[in-house]
Amino acid sequence: MAYVIAEPCVDVHDRACVDECPVDCIYDGLRKGYINPTECVDCGACEPVCPVSAIFHQDDVPREWAHYSQIEREFFEPHVSGLGNPGGAAAIGQIEGDHPFITGLDAA
Numbered sequence: 855m856a857y858v859i860a861e862p863c864v865d866v867h868d869r870a871c872v873d874e875c876p877v878d879c880i881y882d883g884l885r886k887g888y889i890n891p892t893e894c895v896d897c898g899a900c901e902p903v904c905p906v907s908a909i910f911h912q913d914d915v916p917r918e919w920a921h922y923s924q925i926e927r928e929f930f931e932p933h934v935s936g937l938g939n940p941g942g943a944a945a946i947g948q949i950e951g952d953h954p955f956i957t958g959l960d961a962a
């Protein structure tokens with residue numbers, strides 16, 4: 855199980871959640887943050903600090919954004935970022951891309 859960052863983060867992406875994460879598993883795409891579902895320990899610390907309420911427990915993602923669980927998972931796979939489970943976002947820094955679904959979204 856893991857927490858998921860859904861659509862409201864896109865182009866807001868202020869990184870407030872990053873500072874709250876005790877295991878540094880929120881990675882920075884260009885337009886959105888991505889929670890690594892393998893590294894997330896389900897603590898919930900990130901959820902209340904998001905100014906646009908973009909973060910949900912996997913079981914509570916609103917239906918309109920249900921596909922974001924898959925987007926988070928795929929982001930770390932070889933055909934997207936290829937990051938796998940590096941064990942910490944700070945060492946990775948800014949990632950020069952997004953999941954293709956996010957790249958294809960119109961700017962807000």
Ligand code: SF4
Pocket residue numbers: 859862863864866867868869870871872886887903904905906907908909
């Ligand atoms: S706090 Fe919310 S808007 Fe900011 S980066 Fe995290 S999920 Fe995105």
Ligand code: SF4
Pocket residue numbers: 856857874875876877878879880889893894895896897898899900901
């Ligand atoms: S639920 Fe906890 S471990 Fe998971 S991304 Fe949020 S702060 Fe990090």
